[in-house]
Amino acid sequence: xxxxxxxxxxxxxxxxxxxxxxxxxxxxxxxxxxxxxxxxxxxxxxxxxxxxxxxxxxxxxxxxxxxxxxxxxxxxxxxxxxxxxxxxxxxxxxxxxxxxxxxxxxxxxxxxxxxxxxxxxxxxxxxxxxxxxxxxxxxxxxxxxxxxxxxxxxxxxxxxxxxxxxxxxxxxxxxxxxxxxxxxxxxxxxxxxxxxxxxxxxxxxxxxxxxxxxxxxxxxxxxxxxxxxxxxxxxxxxxxxxxxxxxxxxxxxxxxxxxxxxxxxxxxxxxxxxxxxxxxxxxxxxxxxxxxxxxxxxxxxxxxxxxxxxxxxxxxxxxxxxxxxxxxxxxxxxxxxxxxxxxxxxxxxxxxxxxxxxxxxxxxxxxxxxxxxxxxxxxxxxxxxxxxxxxxxxxxxxxxxxxxxxxxxxxxxxxxxxxxxxxxxxxxxxxxxxxxxx
Ligand SMILES: Cc1cc2nc3c(=O)[nH]c(=O)nc-3n(C[C@H](O)[C@H](O)[C@H](O)COP(=O)(O)OP(=O)(O)OC[C@H]3O[C@@H](n4cnc5c(N)ncnc54)[C@H](O)[C@@H]3O)c2cc1C
Numbered sequence: 366x367x368x369x370x371x372x373x374x375x376x377x378x379x380x381x382x383x384x385x386x387x388x389x390x391x392x393x394x395x396x397x398x399x400x401x402x403x404x405x406x407x408x409x410x411x412x413x414x415x416x417x418x419x420x421x422x423x424x425x426x427x428x429x430x431x432x433x434x435x436x437x438x439x440x441x442x443x444x445x446x447x448x449x450x451x452x453x454x455x456x457x458x459x460x461x462x463x464x465x466x467x468x469x470x471x472x473x474x475x476x477x478x479x480x481x482x483x484x485x486x487x488x489x490x491x492x493x494x495x496x497x498x499x500x501x502x503x504x505x506x507x508x509x510x511x512x513x514x515x516x517x518x519x520x521x522x523x524x525x526x527x528x529x530x531x532x533x534x535x536x537x538x539x540x541x542x543x544x545x546x547x548x549x550x551x552x553x554x555x556x557x558x559x560x561x562x563x564x565x566x567x568x569x570x571x572x573x574x575x576x577x578x579x580x581x582x583x584x585x586x587x588x589x590x591x592x593x594x595x596x597x598x599x600x601x602x603x604x605x606x607x608x609x610x611x612x613x614x615x616x617x618x619x620x621x622x623x624x625x626x627x628x629x630x631x632x633x634x635x636x637x638x639x640x641x642x643x644x645x646x647x648x649x650x651x652x653x654x655x656x657x658x659x660x661x662x663x664x665x666x667x668x669x670x671x672x673x674x675x676x677x678x679x680x681x682x683x684x685x686x687x688x689x690x691x692x693x694x695x696x697x698x699x700x701x702x703x704x705x706x707x708x709x710x711x712x713x714x715x716x717x718x719x720x721x722x723x724x725x726x727x728x729x730x731x732x733x734x735x736x737x738x739x740x741x742x743x744x745x746x747x748x749x750x751x752x753x754x755x756x757x758x759x760x761x762x763x764x765x766x767x768x769x770x771x772x773x774x775x776x777x778x779x780x781x782x783x784x785x786x787x788x789x790x791x792x793x794x795x796x797x798x799x800x801x802x803x
Pocket of ligand 1: 623762
């Protein structure tokens with residue numbers, strides 16, 4: 366049988382059930398990546414490309430790497446520009462495909478894309494969905510999703526404590542060939558893509574030597590190399606708890622997030638590496654425990670997004686809290702976005718984001734709090750700016766964290782940060798602020 370594989374945020378060979386679950390009688394496989402005009406087009410709040418230059422460059426590197434890895438296993442990738450529900454059914458019918466494999470997502474828009482595709486395929490061609498994006502397999506949840514606690518601690522102690530993380534699946538050694546006679550369309554350049562989408566081309570960012578990101582680029586090869594380097598070569602897991610709130614350099618935190626976000630690194634593969642670290646060091650280190658907790662936060666936001674549906678993205682809170690009143694002012698917002706607020710710590714972080722597509726977790730919390738609680742702007746503008754800028758943008762983690770800081774998440778406490786005090790505590794000598802002062 367012929368199978369189509371819709372590549373989404375699962376751009377890897379390792380730990381990928383969408384590949385390992387191919388039926389034994391698969392004689393041809395066509396992996397397809399759709400450059401979706403919606404994901405690449407303007408957002409609803411700022412009118413900016415939702416995928417800005419940093420993430421776009423990282424995505425193209427990721428796809429180039431994946432193409433090589435597929436080729437090495439006897440396969441390839443077909444690249445298309447268009448909505449999946451239009452591109453895939455046409456291809457499936459043209460090739461007589463009997464099924465489409467895909468990784469299922471957990472946020473509203475992405476779920477709607479799956480529904481639209483299912484509708485367009487009709488009953489003859491099933492869309493087979495696999496859970497490849499989370500640490501915890503949603504099928505292992507001991508409670509129905511509708512009873513997911515609105516508290517991370519409760520989730521951790523009452524739900525996660527009853528679960529185990531499945532081991533990562535090995536990468537396939539071989540893939541079925543492409544359908545006979547099918548010539549896959551090549552990976553476009555950023556300029557070709559912009560032309561096909563009818564959008565202005567975004568120039569490729571120039572590398573900044575101050576960047577906190579390891580200079581590895583996108584793709585599974587680089588993601589696995591970072592994991593090996595961080596966990597095995599340099600044993601940095603052991604120091605993670607002491608360094609994770611720092612802001613300068615590539616070693617203070619894992620920097621796994623860009624690879625996790627587009628699925629070129631699997632959360633379960635990271636979990637297994639932490640297990641390996643603990644096993645070789647003969648104890649459960651604080652660093653390992655803290656890193657596991659952060660990965661659990663990532664899952665929690667995904668589950669929350671799935672449970673809340675469209676409410677996850679709305680202005681009001683998950684407990685129907687009203688955000689503090691705003692004084693919407695585009696000029697104030699634009700000064701924040703450009704790093705021109707006059708608060709040196711906030712401005713330094715915003716300049717780092719603009720230059721590299723990355724900002725530390727400490728920085729993200731502070732600039733978000735400053736926009737919402739000091740400048741009184743709509744938190745959704747900030748979330749949309751991050752969506753445009755972040756190299757590691759992930760719908761659930763981004764909107765979930767913004768919602769939390771706006772006081773519209775699961776928490777009803779005041780979530781404002783004292784930014785001046787945070788700067789004194791986390792940048793006591795002003796090294797970070799000076800590094801990004803221009
Ligand atoms: C306003 C705001 C927006 C954010 N937007 C995103 C986003 O779009 N994408 C994203 O991946 N993270 C986001 N985060 C979470 C966090 O800042 C980043 O995951 C982290 O800074 C990435 O760097 P790292 O990989 O070195 O993290 P590490 O500290 O090494 O953590 C390891 C992994 O744990 C997960 N993680 C850590 N902290 C969080 C968190 N607070 N929420 C969810 N997962 C977490 C990430 O997958 C991360 O890669 C946001 C945080 C804030 C406050």
